[in-house]
Amino acid sequence: MALGVEQRLGSLAVFTRDDFEGDWRLVASGGFSQVFQARHRRWKTQYAIKCSPGLLTEATSSDVNCLIEEATKMEKIKFQHIVSIYGVCKQPLGIVMEFMANGSLEKMLCTHSISWQLKFRIIHETSLAMNFLHSIKPPLLHLDLKPGNILLDSSMHIKISDFGLSKWMEQSTRTQYIERSALRGTLSYMPPEMFLQSNIAPGPKYDVYR
Known part of the structure; x- marks a missing residue:
């Protein structure tokens, strides 16, 4: 190779x-x-x-x-x-x-009506995934959590994907986040602190804000 x-x-x-x-x-x-x-x-x-x-x-x-x-x-x-x-x-x-048979949540929202029961399950399972990432040592920040990166399997259970912008928290600085995410991340899913505070480094709250 x-x-x-x-x-x-x-x-x-x-x-x-x-x-x-x-x-x-x-x-x-x-x-x-x-x-x-x-x-x-x-x-x-x-x-x-x-x-x-x-x-x-x-x-x-x-x-x-x-x-x-x-x-x-x-x-x-x-x-x-x-x-x-x-x-x-x-x-x-x-x-x-x-392979996740039912594609992304983003596509699902555009083409299907989702029951409240499934909505609650998607929220719960997404929260479990993010809690796991933030609980490991060192924590892993996803930094681009959005419906397009939440995938559904054949049983309609979710899994988080796309770790291209993710960063181990101990290595993360705001400068690195700007360099890697501002040009490649998804603007509408970035927390406002990213733009309003000049000296804050990314943390778990960045993944929670949506």
């Missing part, structure tokens, strides 16, 4: 495009990533493969570093309401994750 990725992945599995059947279906697309559904040839299991658009062609060292950082963070957080990572794909370079 280019740029020494395999030596930096620890226990994560490394897949190639040939491990999957040829029909990759685009299931989500944003400004900074695309997610494909693909079935493993031998295991016949559906996976989600997250690629940055640039990684579909030739990966730069910056692209690779961002992907490895996100993959290694995801590997360290195992929880029932956080999307599981299975490894990294090369050619194209991407993160191989569990």
